[in-house]
Amino acid sequence: MNVIATISGLMRRGLTPSVLLLATLCGMLSGPTMAADVDNMRLWAAPDHARLVFDLSSSVDADVFTLDNPDRLVIDLKDSTLKTESEALNLEGSAITSVRTGVRSGNDLRVVLDLGRRVEPRHFSLSPNDQYGHRLVVDLEYPGESAVEDPIEDMIRAQQDDAQPAAPTGQAKAAPHPKRDIIVAVDAGHGGEDPGAMGSNGTREKDVVLDIARSLKRIIDAEPGFRAVLIRDGDYYVGLRERTRIAREQKSDFFVSIHADAFTSSRPKGSSVFALSQRGATSETAKWLANSENRADLIGGVDGNLSLRDKDEVLRGVLLDLTMTATLNDSLAIGGQVLDRLKRVNPLHKPRVEQAGFVVLKSPDIPSLLIETGFISNPQEERRLKDPSHQRGLAQAIFSGIEAHFTRNPPPGSLLAWQRDQGRGQASNEYRIQPGDTLSEIAARHQVPLAMLKQANEINGDNIRVGQVLRIPRS
Numbered sequence: 266m267n268v269i270a271t272i273s274g275l276m277r278r279g280l281t282p283s284v285l286l287l288a289t290l291c292g293m294l295s296g297p298t299m300a301a302d303v304d305n306m307r308l309w310a311a312p313d314h315a316r317l318v319f320d321l322s323s324s325v326d327a328d329v330f331t332l333d334n335p336d337r338l339v340i341d342l343k344d345s346t347l348k349t350e351s352e353a354l355n356l357e358g359s360a361i362t363s364v365r366t367g368v369r370s371g372n373d374l375r376v377v378l379d380l381g382r383r384v385e386p387r388h389f390s391l392s393p394n395d396q397y398g399h400r401l402v403v404d405l406e407y408p409g410e411s412a413v414e415d416p417i418e419d420m421i422r423a424q425q426d427d428a429q430p431a432a433p434t435g436q437a438k439a440a441p442h443p444k445r446d447i448i449v450a451v452d453a454g455h456g457g458e459d460p461g462a463m464g465s466n467g468t469r470e471k472d473v474v475l476d477i478a479r480s481l482k483r484i485i486d487a488e489p490g491f492r493a494v495l496i497r498d499g500d501y502y503v504g505l506r507e508r509t510r511i512a513r514e515q516k517s518d519f520f521v522s523i524h525a526d527a528f529t530s531s532r533p534k535g536s537s538v539f540a541l542s543q544r545g546a547t548s549e550t551a552k553w554l555a556n557s558e559n560r561a562d563l564i565g566g567v568d569g570n571l572s573l574r575d576k577d578e579v580l581r582g583v584l585l586d587l588t589m590t591a592t593l594n595d596s597l598a599i600g601g602q603v604l605d606r607l608k609r610v611n612p613l614h615k616p617r618v619e620q621a622g623f624v625v626l627k628s629p630d631i632p633s634l635l636i637e638t639g640f641i642s643n644p645q646e647e648r649r650l651k652d653p654s655h656q657r658g659l660a661q662a663i664f665s666g667i668e669a670h671f672t673r674n675p676p677p678g679s680l681l682a683w684q685r686d687q688g689r690g691q692a693s694n695e696y697r698i699q700p701g702d703t704l705s706e707i708a709a710r711h712q713v714p715l716a717m718l719k720q721a722n723e724i725n726g727d728n729i730r731v732g733q734v735l736r737i738p739r740s
Contacts, residue, residue: 462527535614603666
């Protein structure tokens with residue numbers, strides 16, 4: 266643009282100086298954007314996706330599309346120059362087999378990713394922050410690996426899968442007790458492109474919380490009756506709602522997200538425990554109802570037989586709200602147990618369980634906590650958070666609180682519930698079911714009418730399990 270010629274032309278049209286200045290600025294702003302340098306390329310590989318990040322000297326216009334036969338992903342960056350070696354990119358664990366680059370249309374940069382499988386790409390730009398400049402983020406999602414499902418429908422399916430075919434009255438053989446593990450989903454916050462908070466000595470939150478999460482998994486897996494699932498087990502990012510989806514997919518009984526706090530001042534210190542706020546629970550109930558408004562069965566009820574096909578939206582809302590309320594109550598109870606143990610290994614930032622609307626806590630069917638293990642912005646706590654011994658102490662405190670709750674309130678069908686029932690079975694007015702028992706045989710042996718035995722134990726059908734304790738009524 267010849268600015269002087271433009272100004273002269275506008276003045277000949279009789280425009281005032283203020284209008285002239287505005288017109289000139291608008292013309293300059295709408296002109297060509299500044300050429301960008303690609304200073305670096307970074308890749309994180311996760312089980313269900315990969316994230317490729319371009320570090321740029323300025324923002325760019327990007328066009329991202331796929332090609333078939335063979336599978337490729339093409340990334341065109343307008344007015345851009347590559348200033349890094351694409352061959353240095355570590356492709357291990359990703360769907361990318363090789364990277365090729367070249368110049369297109371004179372000034373544009375083309376990056377071609379050769380793929381080992383089909384991907385679904387999405388891309389977006391990020392503005393500069395304290396740690397990075399301009400960035401273009403390209404996510405390669407793997408179809409079929411991350412389908413988001415409705416948790417209420419998951420519960421219905423689980424209940425249907427567990428249902429046994431009916432047998433003649435009182436004749437169903439006692440099924441072996443499953444004695445399943447209590448599954449704890451352990452979520453290390455941040456990861457990949459998101460480093461989390463940064464300590465004054467360069468300690469990254471994403472690294473220390475992954476170390477603590479791995480330590481917690483080892484402790485959980487070593488305890489009979491418990492099993493841990495890591496939401497991420499490497500340096501890659503997982504979306505916030507994806508984290509709860511993974512937990513639900515693994516049929517988790519509990520979800521704990523590990524973080525490290527930070528503040529602008531170096532003085533704050535101590536651990537904190539968060540559960541979902543009531544306000545957050547209410548808004549999440551509304552979200553699930555909106556997402557499921559056309560589904561016939563929103564919730565399965567106690568036995569999985571409650572159909573909502575003929576129920577109105579108010580009833581569906583009440584049932585889901587009850588589910589959220591029960592989950593929140595369990596979260597607060599477990600949070601109190603964890604907080605009590607944490608104060609023995611680290612100072613507490615707040616003496617009670619706090620409540621907030623964190624996205625990772627918004628699962629309507631899984632009790633969840635977010636734990637701030639300490640302030641990484643505090644130099645003393647930063648050093649401790651890097652110490653493997655302190656990490657194990659934090660992990661042990663977290664598990665001790667979880668274990669205390671589930672020992673008192675074991676989920677049905679779990680090893681802990683079976684062990685509890687075995688202890689009860691020694692009472693003279695109770696009977697612990699043995700392999701091969703049927704309700705009719707037990708009733709005859711104790712000279713109790715079958716109907717009375719079932720009524721005393723609130724049994725509607727005939728299915729019983731080994732280890733289950735029955736109360737024997739007086740006839």
